Amino acid sequence: MPIEELSGAVQYVMDLIGIFAFALSGAFLAVRKDFDIFGTVILSEAAGLGGGLFRDLVLGITPVAFTDLGYFFTPCVAALIVYFGYRLRHDEKVYEGKPFDISDAAALGLFSVTGTIKALSHGLNSPAAVTLGSASAVGGGVLAYLLALEQPALLRWNRDLYALPAFVGATSVAMLYNSALLNVGTAIGASMFAFGLRLLALRYSWRTPRSQFWRNPFAGMRQQPPPVNPVPDLAPSMQADMATLPSVNDGRSTPPSSATDTVTLRRIDMGPLSRRGDGVQPTTPTPGPDRDPRFLLHWPARRDHDGQDHASPGR
Template sequence: MTLPFDTLPFDIDLVWLDLAGVFFFAVSGSLLAARKQFDLVGSLLLASLVSLGGGVIRDIILNTTPAAFSNPAYLVPPVLATVLVYFLYSSVQRYTSLLVLFDAGGLALFCITGTLKALALGMNPVAAMLLGVTTAVGGGLLRDITANEVPQLFNPRDLYALPAFSGAALTALLWVTGAFNVLTACAVAAVVFAFRVVAWRRSWYVPLAVHGLHRRGSGGS
């Protein structure tokens, strides 16, 4: 089931925005599979898991048929990402930031489309925001667990959920005020992408769960 676009406050087919997010996340999954030396099938499965997992979780909560199961177009980006990484990885593997950049792109788009779908289906803004965050971080969580990595969502030396929260909150606010349109959608995506990348480069983090507790080494908790 795709977004009920007739309920949206502007005339734009957000399926394409969603598919772009699927592609970005799928590339991040295939890049991680390549680093882990998975085979081609493993790369495709990891790309599919990260790119479709968050949306499937969201749609199950919304009691709708997951778009990944009702629209064959959603299966194309993971295949395309797997093929591209298969042929190009040896040329780009020196760019260690690529995985984070593609992951940030998926995060920026999914926190918007996830929030919009929930709003369009009648969820209140707060619940829609939470589902937008779930859409954005759910696939990455599944990807990292499957690849036996410390999930970025729980990495005490990185910000992952906060950029998604900011994007989902801005989307919900713009929707409620009637200011959401193509231009503001692009602005929100740019803000979330920049927030995520800058936080990663500058090692921004939030306080630990216990006051006075100090972070250990360079790894996750």
């Protein structure tokens, strides 16, 4: 089947199915974010038509979303189904993301194929067609995430594979086209292959490797700001005055390191405290020599030349 014939009625049907699937994912995202009906429709339109709008603008043609009412009303139907569907809206699986992921994966596979076919039909070479097909497949989801003020899953390493299934589907179409094997059956097979790869990535949590820089757990410490000095800077006149003050160690000799003693700190038993509301007041401290020796702390101290003990909680 020629590429012009394949990019006609067959692509129109596949486009509508992909738009509906992407619109469902956008509507699920809007409901999860607790948007109203207008916000749900807008997010559905953005998710369903965003990738195709970008593709048509790159190809230099009038976007079909503004010339065909089928492209415009399909996201509206998906938004109304999700928004007013009682079971869809209140089912816990919606908030777990399962319908969102499945519909998004189906649209990803369809748009990667239709976008590449349309790019090839307008005379683009294979690398450009694969790039444009992949961009049209992920563009709607990225736009919906941005409108919902969420980071797109396409940019995050800790999310399951998203861009790779679209790239695989677009590459499969380009290879089939160069081998003269592209027809309706192989195009559907390429979209199902991309859809299945996305589902497997969701099922087994396949992800792209993280950057080598962030594999070091202490690498992020290099980006930490220096500690803030709690002591404010003094004026030059105050600094000059501070320089003339005598040191605290002036006239004193440094004690030898061997002149150490032990300072014993005792804990005062406060007695049992009552719970709030039982009417019993807490007991007063009972100082005396009969304290529990388990609460005695022994800290090494140094004895200065004036005979005073200076505790040094070094251990």
